[in-house]
Amino acid sequence: MLQMIYNFLESFAYISLAALGMSIIYGITGITNMAQGELMLIGAMVVSYMCGMARVPFIVGIIAAMAITAIAGIILDRLVLTRLYSRSEDSLVCTYGVSIALMQVGTIITGTGAPATKSPFGTVLIGSRSYSAYKFIIIAVALILFGVLYMVFNKSRFGLHARATMERREIAASLGINVNKMNILVIVLASALGGLAGALYAPTMSVTGTYGSNFLTHAFVAMIIGGANPLVGTFIAALVLAVVESVLSLYFGAFIGRIGMLLVAILIIRMIPGGFSGMVERAMVKSRKR
Numbered sequence: 001m002l003q004m005i006y007n008f009l010e011s012f013a014y015i016s017l018a019a020l021g022m023s024i025i026y027g028i029t030g031i032t033n034m035a036q037g038e039l040m041l042i043g044a045m046v047v048s049y050m051c052g053m054a055r056v057p058f059i060v061g062i063i064a065a066m067a068i069t070a071i072a073g074i075i076l077d078r079l080v081l082t083r084l085y086s087r088s089e090d091s092l093v094c095t096y097g098v099s100i101a102l103m104q105v106g107t108i109i110t111g112t113g114a115p116a117t118k119s120p121f122g123t124v125l126i127g128s129r130s131y132s133a134y135k136f137i138i139i140a141v142a143l144i145l146f147g148v149l150y151m152v153f154n155k156s157r158f159g160l161h162a163r164a165t166m167e168r169r170e171i172a173a174s175l176g177i178n179v180n181k182m183n184i185l186v187i188v189l190a191s192a193l194g195g196l197a198g199a200l201y202a203p204t205m206s207v208t209g210t211y212g213s214n215f216l217t218h219a220f221v222a223m224i225i226g227g228a229n230p231l232v233g234t235f236i237a238a239l240v241l242a243v244v245e246s247v248l249s250l251y252f253g254a255f256i257g258r259i260g261m262l263l264v265a266i267l268i269i270r271m272i273p274g275g276f277s278g279m280v281e282r283a284m285v286k287s288r289k290r
Helices: 004-029 036-054 060-078 086-109 134-153 157-167 170-175 180-205 213-226 232-252 254-271 275-289
Strands: 123-126 127-133
Touching: 004 036, 004 127, 004 134, 004 157, 004 180, 004 232, 036 060, 036 086, 036 170, 036 180, 036 213, 036 275, 060 123, 060 170, 060 180, 123 134, 127 134, 134 157, 134 180, 157 170, 157 180, 213 254, 213 275, 232 254, 254 275
Parallel strands: none
Antiparallel strands: 123 127
């Protein structure tokens, strides 16, 4: 039972951190950013070379990774994304091409693998089993991140403008909201989140050119079934997918867990076309009418 709970929490954190940046970009700008995984690769490379080679403190490496991926996001926006706002299908193809290009660049830089980064923490003993203490830190970061982003999007001026842009871009612009500025800020935020995710998982995985593709399936599936609201949808999607993957992986192996997660996602898309956030929104509307 403890192993199942641990697997669930680990899977939830993995899906959440992988999907948050991608979902925020999609929810507010309408862009399906298939290059989000390569932003994670950049974050992982920064940590690997700074901490694994230069012996910089891990927390400094994470901050640097977020800053550098935020800059990379701005460059990506100016060169590619700015022409693709609200063109989801076109953006999927274009950013997938960018993803392949960056993957090859990453392979050239890292070769067989970037310098290894040691896990900052050891293991903890719970019952008769030992678990990675660092994985618990990652789980805590994922939960804290949801709380911080909830406050940002619901209690700040930026969040108000972001939600207005997400609902009706044209009306938001007519009310004086600088939609172009919001787009850039959202790209910066989502890119920094990608860098954070990549940096956090660098000590647990081999950092090669294909590092970002490890996250892409989970991120894309969670984004699609989560729906338009990047926080509510991603949170519920991560919970559901984590339950399916952790249970099936425990009894049948990781491959069956991944297949089961994809099959459940297909069923959810079929049964709830608007995603989990659309389902929540409809439930809230019905409750207000009563």
